Amino acid sequence: MNLNIQDSFNKELPADSIRDKSRRQVTEACFSYVTPREPSNPQVLHVAADLASSLGLLDQDLESDMFRSVVSGAAVLPGTAPYSMCYGGHQFGHWAGQLGDGRAINLAELVHDNQRWALQLKGAGETTYSRTADGLAVLRSSVREHLCSEAMFYLGVPTTRSLALSLTGDEVLRDMLYNGNSAYEKGAVVCRVAPSFVRFGNFEIFASRGDTVRLKELADYTVRHFFPEIKLTGKEAYIELFKTVVDRTLDMIMHWQRVGFVHGVMNTDNMSILGLTIDFGPYGWLEGYDPNWTPNTTDKQHRRYRYGNQPAIGLWNLSKLASALYPLVEERQAFEDVLEDYKSQYVNSYKKMMMSKLGLVEQVKGDDQLIESLNEILVVSETDMTIFFRRLSSMVKNDNIGDAMNKINDAFYKPDDIVDSVLEKWHAWMKLYLSRIQDNASSDQERSALMNAVNPKYVLRNYMAQLAIDAADNGDYSLISELYELLKKPYDEQMEADKWFAKRPEWARHKVGCSMLSCSS
Ligand code: AMP
Numbered sequence: 471m472n473l474n475i476q477d478s479f480n481k482e483l484p485a486d487s488i489r490d491k492s493r494r495q496v497t498e499a500c501f502s503y504v505t506p507r508e509p510s511n512p513q514v515l516h517v518a519a520d521l522a523s524s525l526g527l528l529d530q531d532l533e534s535d536m537f538r539s540v541v542s543g544a545a546v547l548p549g550t551a552p553y554s555m556c557y558g559g560h561q562f563g564h565w566a567g568q569l570g571d572g573r574a575i576n577l578a579e580l581v582h583d584n585q586r587w588a589l590q591l592k593g594a595g596e597t598t599y600s601r602t603a604d605g606l607a608v609l610r611s612s613v614r615e616h617l618c619s620e621a622m623f624y625l626g627v628p629t630t631r632s633l634a635l636s637l638t639g640d641e642v643l644r645d646m647l648y649n650g651n652s653a654y655e656k657g658a659v660v661c662r663v664a665p666s667f668v669r670f671g672n673f674e675i676f677a678s679r680g681d682t683v684r685l686k687e688l689a690d691y692t693v694r695h696f697f698p699e700i701k702l703t704g705k706e707a708y709i710e711l712f713k714t715v716v717d718r719t720l721d722m723i724m725h726w727q728r729v730g731f732v733h734g735v736m737n738t739d740n741m742s743i744l745g746l747t748i749d750f751g752p753y754g755w756l757e758g759y760d761p762n763w764t765p766n767t768t769d770k771q772h773r774r775y776r777y778g779n780q781p782a783i784g785l786w787n788l789s790k791l792a793s794a795l796y797p798l799v800e801e802r803q804a805f806e807d808v809l810e811d812y813k814s815q816y817v818n819s820y821k822k823m824m825m826s827k828l829g830l831v832e833q834v835k836g837d838d839q840l841i842e843s844l845n846e847i848l849v850v851s852e853t854d855m856t857i858f859f860r861r862l863s864s865m866v867k868n869d870n871i872g873d874a875m876n877k878i879n880d881a882f883y884k885p886d887d888i889v890d891s892v893l894e895k896w897h898a899w900m901k902l903y904l905s906r907i908q909d910n911a912s913s914d915q916e917r918s919a920l921m922n923a924v925n926p927k928y929v930l931r932n933y934m935a936q937l938a939i940d941a942a943d944n945g946d947y948s949l950i951s952e953l954y955e956l957l958k959k960p961y962d963e964q965m966e967a968d969k970w971f972a973k974r975p976e977w978a979r980h981k982v983g984c985s986m987l988s989c990s991s
């Protein structure tokens with residue numbers, strides 16, 4: 471295995487001077503050295519081969535003992551110094567103090583084709599930042615993280631990636647629903663990959679401690695390696711950094727809204743400074759379109775992180791990042807202007823995104839109303855978001871309302887229960903839409919192609935991941951591979967896989983893992 475290892479984070483930034491794993495507050499340092507815990511019986515279950523080749527790994531490398539040992543935590547790459555990062559965060563709206571990589575260990579960075587990649591194990595044992603927890607991860611959450619990271623990538627959503635999923639051979643005790651019913655589950659590790667795993671919280675921790683020296687070092691490091699387009703210096707560079715992070719964060723969230731992804735735990739420690747989707751925990755996919763939906767049972771009461779609230783939370787989180795960077799700039803107005811911009815940008819990007827989902831290019835009068843009324847009827851008739859938008863691309867200018875309604879009938883969870891008043895609203899909307907596409911210059915074919923490139927046919931529905939988990943728990947890993955292959959081409963028809971283009975089955979409606987998830991993983 472010949473990897474071009476070029477560590478930067480642990481070479482250029484200050485390290486914790488204590489080298490043991492004792493759990494404690496770490497000050498004046500960006501990270502602590504730790505080594506992965508040796509798994510008792512490691513077994514690599516799945517490798518994302520395309521990602522591996524982007525890292526410069528050859529096919530034969532993936533079969534090597536070294537590769538298998540490194541991705542499961544059994545061995546450390548020669549010449550590297552693994553570490554966990556120190557960060558803080560606002561959790562559910564409140565400052566939580568030091569958090570840090572409680573179960574993530576950064577192995578090394580490598581550069582391939584001019585792209586820097588950091589490799590990180592999640593679930594490889596305790597670290598300085600494990601607080602009261604064990605540093606481990608279970609199979610169910612690891613399958614979910616592995617499959618979803620890659621699915622998001624192929625959907626075109628900015629995201630951290632997952633190279634490999636392994637069983638550790640160890641048992642992990644978890645109280646899945648926090649209801650006093652603990653049970654042993656299979657332990658697992660994912661090897662995550664991203665240019666950098668730095669989060670908003672990495673900056674917040676230094677600001678909270680008034681440590682402007684380390685704050686500046688981290689900000690300079692981040693700009694130097696990950697925002698080379700920023701040519702400004704001094705205060706202007708930090709404002710520009712903030713602006714870029716705002717743009718990227720908004721772009722990421724807009725992609726989430728487009729594909730119906732609900733992150734579930736948008737705490738500031740789970741916000742990547744690169745605008746990547748990070749930390750796949752109690753996430754979920756909208757099935758019935760419902761802006762109030764959240765998969766996270768821990769957040770059921772306030773629904774802070776519900777689908778429809780994600781853009782607003784993005785702004786809230788960015789305001790916390792602004793406060794963290796403030797000591798480097800000391801000009802409140804500069805940050806406020808950028809945050810103000812987010813609001814208007816959001817309105818425009820949302821419109822643009824919805825227009826593309828509807829296959830409309832130029833915005834005309836009435837389109838706002840078309841989008842608004844669609845949002846209303848999608849909710850009242852329990853409509854599957856993915857199926858609805860995908861089917862909408864098959865409309866042709868010659869369709870009458872009856873034809874059109876037949877085409878989307880499959881998207882309704884309970885078509886027979888739709889009351890007349892709602893049906894009337896649907897007819898009215900469809901009439902508007904049909905006349906809108908009739909006036910449109912683009913042909914049916916052109917519009918359909920445009921729509922099928924932004925409305926996926928296949929997403930990792932919550933029950934699909936659960937089926938893969940149940941099978942894996944019984945030693946059958948074939949569904950993990952099958953779903954991975956399917957989700958590599960989410961916009962293709964893939965007629966042979968049509969069974970996955972289907973509404974969530976009724977058994978999954980209230981099942982744990984399908985509609986109910988917690989942070990316990
Ligand atoms: P989350 O919101 O799930 O991303 O986690 C919040 C914090 O808890 C992070 O600092 C994690 O590293 C830490 N954490 C979560 N699960 C564990 C675990 N099993 N062991 C140690 N730390 C954990």
Ligand code: MG
Pocket residue numbers: 739740749
């Ligand atoms: Mg996290």
